[in-house]
Structures are given as structure tokens and as C-alpha cells.
Amino acid sequence: MSNSTTNTALAASFFLGAAVSFLVSNVINKKKTSLNRTNAGATMEGNDLSLYYGDISQLTTVTQSRKFLPSEVYGKLVRDCVVCCVDCLLVRTSKEGKKECLLVLRSSEPVKGVWWLPGGRLLKGESFFAAAKRKAQEETGLTNVTCIQVLGVWNTFFPTSNWDTDTEKGTQTVNPIVLVELNDEGADVKLDDTSEEWRWISLDPEEAIQNGEDKYVVQGLLRLQAWNPSYNR
Ligand SMILES: *[C@@H]1O[C@H](CO)[C@@H](O)[C@H](O)[C@H]1NC(C)=O
Numbered sequence: 001m002s003n004s005t006t007n008t009a010l011a012a013s014f015f016l017g018a019a020v021s022f023l024v025s026n027v028i029n030k031k032k033t034s035l036n037r038t039n040a041g042a043t044m045e046g047n048d049l050s051l052y053y054g055d056i057s058q059l060t061t062v063t064q065s066r067k068f069l070p071s072e073v074y075g076k077l078v079r080d081c082v083v084c085c086v087d088c089l090l091v092r093t094s095k096e097g098k099k100e101c102l103l104v105l106r107s108s109e110p111v112k113g114v115w116w117l118p119g120g121r122l123l124k125g126e127s128f129f130a131a132a133k134r135k136a137q138e139e140t141g142l143t144n145v146t147c148i149q150v151l152g153v154w155n156t157f158f159p160t161s162n163w164d165t166d167t168e169k170g171t172q173t174v175n176p177i178v179l180v181e182l183n184d185e186g187a188d189v190k191l192d193d194t195s196e197e198w199r200w201i202s203l204d205p206e207e208a209i210q211n212g213e214d215k216y217v218v219q220g221l222l223r224l225q226a227w228n229p230s231y232n233r
Pocket of ligand 1: 183
């Protein structure tokens with residue numbers, strides 16, 4: 001073989017090697033991405049974690065009086081028991097094609113005056129999705145929504161609540177965050193009296209941290225990003 005043929009062969013094998021290692025590292029990276037996604041702690045799309053031990057219609061049809069307690073009983077429950085509250089990471093696509101989520105400025109304790117996710121107590125007979133849909137409707141007036149999945153569950157401890165007495169204060173809630181998508185992008189937000197203002201923010205958790213958003217909001221965004229890194233785009 002002439003020198004130049006050897007050089008060509010060497011160059012060819014070098015490029016072949018480089019191409020193979022590029023492909024292999026791509027496959028490994030893809031695998032890493034999908035592993036990250038399954039390990040993100042978020043549930044499967046469409047799954048709201050309900051398990052029914054019996055006839056669904058009988059388990060989920062509960063009279064009004066069994067959903068709501070007399071206020072003195074409910075106050076005691078808030079102070080001395082753990083309450084489940086379902087919150088919505090409510091996402092729309094802006095006119096510019098950017099995905100963003102809704103924050104509301106809370107008007108009562110806990111976290112009064114904090115920009116938070118809309119949501120509230122899970123009533124007896126409700127699935128997480130049913131509660132998320134109802135809370136989106138009640139607190140933000142947005143009715144044309146689709147619940148996608150439960151992003152995660154947080155255990156939150158608050159030093160004050162709306163039901164504090166002179167001697168007993170604070171509350172603890174277990175909060176599933178449900179990813180909820182708005183179907184009609186032009187819909188107007190109409191707040192009820194649980195919050196005072198609203199705004200839409202980017203889904204980028206880094207941006208949320210820089211803007212000083214509350215840690216709970218950041219947690220929801222981080223989980224969304226971990227579950228589906230391309231959801232934002
Ligand atoms: C919800 O929004 C979608 C998309 O804009 C629209 O096609 C559909 O008719 C709406 N549904 C209701 C019940 O308003």
C-alpha cells in the first residue's frame with residue numbers, strides 16, 4: 001500500500017470510529033433521558049392514582065352533607081388532623097406558542113399573600129382529577145380543562161391557618177399537584193374570593209427560582225421538567 005492509501009485508510013477508520021462512538025453515546029444519552037423520566041416520581045399520563053375497592057358509583061357518590069363538615073368540626077380537623085388538598089399546575093399555551101402556568105395571590109392563610117398554585121381540599125368521593133377540575137373551575141373560572149397526570153405529592157407544614165385559635169395554630173396538608181391543561185387558550189380567568197390577583201409564568205424552574213417564586217411552585221415545575229424535559233418546548 002502506498003503511503004497515501006494508508007493515510008486514507010487510517011482517516012476512514014478514525015472517522016468510522018468517531019461515528020460509532022457518537023451513535024453509541026447518543027443511544028446512552030437517550031437511555032439516560034428515559035430513565036430520568038421514569039424515575040421522576042411522576043405518575044403515568046392519564047393516571048390519577050385512584051384505587052376503588054368496590055362499585056365506583058357508590059364510592060364516589062357522596063351527599064353534600066357528608067362532603068362538608070360543620071365549621072367547628074372542620075376547624076378542629078384543620079388544626080389537629082392532616083388535610084388533603086389538591087393543587088393545579090394549570091398550563092396554557094400563549095399566543096406566542098410558549099407554555100406557561102397560572103399562579104394566584106392567596107387571600108387567606110395558610111400562605112396568605114403568597115403567589116401559589118390554585119387548589120383546595122379534596123372532598124369525600126372525589127378523585128384527584130375530579131378535585132383539580134372542580135378547583136380550577138371554582139377558583140379561576142377556567143372550565144375547559146383536561147387533567148393530565150399527578151406530578152407528585154408533597155407534605156406541607158404551615159405555622160398559621162384560617163382556623164387558628166389563641167392556643168392552637170397552624171395546619172398540615174398533603175398536596176398532590178395535578179398537571180392540568182387549558183383547552184381554550186383565550187378563556188378569561190375569573191377569580192373567586194380565595195385569591196386577589198393572577199399571573200402566568202414560564203414553566204422553566206430556573207427562571208422561577210431567579211424570580212423568587214415560592215418553593216412549592218418551584219417543586220411542581222422541577223417535577224414537570226424531570227418527567228418530560230421537552231414539555232416546555
Ligand atoms: C374547549 O376548547 C376547545 C379548543 O378551543 C374547543 O374545541 C371545545 O369546543 C371547547 N369545549 C367546550 C365545552 O367549550
